[in-house]
Amino acid sequence: MFGRTASFTCSSVPSVSSVVKVVPDVLPRVGLVPSSDAAITAALVEGATRAFDEARAAGGPDLALVVGGTSSNWSSAASEAVRLACDERVVALIGPPDRSLAHPVAQAATRCRVPMLSTSRAASVVGAGSKYVTSVVPAEASDVDLPALPRDAWLAAGREAALVALATVRRSGLSRAAFVAAAPDATAVTKAK
Numbered sequence: 001m002f003g004r005t006a007s008f009t010c011s012s013v014p015s016v017s018s019v020v021k022v023v024p025d026v027l028p029r030v031g032l033v034p035s036s037d038a039a040i041t042a043a044l045v046e047g048a049t050r051a052f053d054e055a056r057a058a059g060g061p062d063l064a065l066v067v068g069g070t071s072s073n074w075s076s077a078a079s080e081a082v083r084l085a086c087d088e089r090v091v092a093l094i095g096p097p098d099r100s101l102a103h104p105v106a107q108a109a110t111r112c113r114v115p116m117l118s119t120s121r122a123a124s125v126v127g128a129g130s131k132y133v134t135s136v137v138p139a140e141a142s143d144v145d146l147p148a149l150p151r152d153a154w155l156a157a158g159r160e161a162a163l164v165a166l167a168t169v170r171r172s173g174l175s176r177a178a179f180v181a182a183a184p185d186a187t188a189v190t191k192a193k
Contacts, residue, residue, distance in 0.1 A: 025089065025174075025175065025176065026089045026090065026091040026174050026175070026176055027064075027088070027089045027090070027091070027174075028061065028062060028063050028064060028091065028169075028174060029063065029064045029065070029066045029088055029089070029090045029091065030048070030052075030063055030064070030065055030066070030090055030091060030092050030093070030094060030161075030162065030165045031065075031066045031067075031068060031081075031084030031085070031088055031090035031092070031093045031094070032044060032045060032048065032065060032066070032067045032068060032093070032094040032158075033068045033077055033080050033081050033084065033093060033094070033095055033096050033101070033105050034067065034068055034069070034070050034080075034096060035096045035097055035098050035101070036070075036096070036098050036100075036101060037098075038070075039151070039154075040097060040154050041067075041070075041096075043151050043154030043155045043157075043158060044094065044097075044119065044154050044155075044157060044158035044161075045065065045067055045158060046155055046158060047154065047155040047156060047157065047158025047159035047160075047161075047162065048065050048094060048158040048159065048161060048162035049065055049158075049162075050155075050159060050162075051158075051159045051162035051163050051166065052064070052065055052162055052166070055162075055166050061166060061169045061170060063091075063162075063165060063166060063169065065162070066084060066088050066090060068080040068081070068083065068084050069083075073100075073101075074100060074101065074103070074104040075104070077096065077101040077104050077105050077108075078104035078105060078107065078108040079108075080105075081093055081095075081104075081105045081108035081109055081112070081114075081116075082108050082111075082112055084114075085108070085109070085112040085114040086112065090114065091114075091115070091165070091169065091174050091175075091176060091179055092114065092115040092116070092117060092165050092168075092176075092179055093105065093109055093114055093115070093116045093117065094116075094117050094119060094136075094158070094161040094162075094165075095109070095116045095117065095118045095119055095120060095125070095133075096119065096120065097119040097120045097121070097137075097154070097157065098120065099120060099122040099124075099125070102118060102119075102120035102122055102125045103122070103124070103125060106118065106125050106126075106128065106130060106132075106133045109130075109132050109133065110130040110132045110133065113132065113176060113177075113180075114132065114176055115132050115133075115134065115168075115176060115179045115180050115183055116132055116133045116134070117134055117136045117161040117164055117165060117183075118133055118134065118135050118136060118137070119136060119137055119154075119157045119158075119161060120135075120137065121137050131180055132180055134164065134183045134184060136157065136160045136161045136164055137157060137160075164183070164184065168182050168183050168184075
């Protein structure tokens, strides 16, 4: 066989587009990394789902919410953020309010270059200066005692995160880089604190 070369014509080699399925960088999905508190996660999900349903009924954009697996420590929260970014190909993440989970999620989001809408009041989460992290928090929230906050505060946080995602996708389309460029530095809720 050595010394022999195969000859191919263009017609005998399939085109790249017929061999490789071209998939978009992201899908019309927003991922949510859960809180360690199931009730807070449920309220965040409900608030975000309501906002997405209302947007869909009003003509879009049509974004779906993908809720990650339960996170109880920093490594599982970071792993879940990476899974949502890479496997689910979300356009953005809604981060958990827990200080201990929000930091590794923000680091994972920054590392994966996926925008994160932070529901944590820990100033250090957004204070690190990552262009991938935007604060979206209930005005009365405190990162000291999360369960003590009323359910409505977490409904508002989920809704606000979804509204920011919707408005940003309207302006930027389904591109993470464009989302980062178009995301606000702070939201009305954040400014109200």
